[in-house]
Amino acid sequence: MTKGITLSLSDPAGQTMLPLFIEKGFKEITPNIYRKDDKLLITAEPLIVPEERFKVPETPRPYPLDYTALAKQYELEYIAVASRHWAESGKPSLTAHPTGNFGKAMYGGKHRELQYTAPNPMRNIYLHLRDNPPEGFQVSLEATHHSPTEFEVPMFFVEVGSREEKWRDVDVCDYLVDCILTGMDEKEEKPAAIGFGGGHYCPMFSEKIKEYAMGHMAAKYAVDLLSDDLIQQMIQKSSNPEYALIDGLKGQQRKKIEALVAKTDLTLL
Numbered sequence: 001m002t003k004g005i006t007l008s009l010s011d012p013a014g015q016t017m018l019p020l021f022i023e024k025g026f027k028e029i030t031p032n033i034y035r036k037d038d039k040l041l042i043t044a045e046p047l048i049v050p051e052e053r054f055k056v057p058e059t060p061r062p063y064p065l066d067y068t069a070l071a072k073q074y075e076l077e078y079i080a081v082a083s084r085h086w087a088e089s090g091k092p093s094l095t096a097h098p099t100g101n102f103g104k105a106m107y108g109g110k111h112r113e114l115q116y117t118a119p120n121p122m123r124n125i126y127l128h129l130r131d132n133p134p135e136g137f138q139v140s141l142e143a144t145h146h147s148p149t150e151f152e153v154p155m156f157f158v159e160v161g162s163r164e165e166k167w168r169d170v171d172v173c174d175y176l177v178d179c180i181l182t183g184m185d186e187k188e189e190k191p192a193a194i195g196f197g198g199g200h201y202c203p204m205f206s207e208k209i210k211e212y213a214m215g216h217m218a219a220k221y222a223v224d225l226l227s228d229d230l231i232q233q234m235i236q237k238s239s240n241p242e243y244a245l246i247d248g249l250k251g252q253q254r255k256k257i258e259a260l261v262a263k264t265d266l267t268l269l
Helices: 012-023 067-074 119-131 170-184 203-208 220-225 228-236 251-262
Strands: 002-008 027-030 033-036 039-044 076-086 093-097 138-141 155-162 192-197 213-218 243-247
Touching: 002 012, 002 067, 012 033, 012 039, 012 076, 012 170, 039 067, 067 076, 076 093, 076 119, 076 170, 093 119, 093 170, 119 138, 119 155, 119 170, 119 192, 119 213, 138 203, 155 170, 192 203, 192 220, 192 251, 203 213, 203 243, 213 220, 213 228, 220 251, 228 251, 243 251
Parallel strands: 002 039, 002 076, 076 155, 093 138, 192 213, 192 243
Antiparallel strands: 027 033, 033 039, 093 155
């Protein structure tokens, strides 16, 4: 099947990366859609993740594109979103993460809904991010957060951060583009897992990535929001993982996860 990539032309990082994809051989086959071999690049005019909290632009619908329809039309296995990353710290970073809302939808998507993700493709790209990052860059997974949530095609974000200087840095964005393209060519697969606990930047899960392909991850701050429905979404939308990993949870939070996982077929590690 074809592997999908998407970026926003309203995102400074997307603006930097589009010419790099073209330089690497992507040809426009129809307005805003480019192809190279088994990879399809889709460009969107709006930001893929809305910028304002609790407010999604009225148009287009679905926002920002109908990725479900595009995936069916072009037979896409999954879509990697090449994007900027913002962090209050401003530290240079390269990240990867699934998307979804464990609680209220602050930045797009629907309340308490998770997006389908692709654990092994995200793992393979992430491992390349770790290979030889630009000097001074932190590389990590992130816990599941923000939109999109409603599309039927698996999606995940691959990001460069955390300020406009880095979003417009051609060398850094070129490294990210190369990691996406090279990672997409990898065939290695590891058992899929979902994760609970730890901080937003998932220190334990970022290390366990050598052994497991991480699907949805609920950081410690999201554990109290979890329900049977959300656990089922984490499973069903993470390629039906075999394992659940816990990072540092104690007391009532750990008991809650153990009880929720006990109702599933997951092996708790």
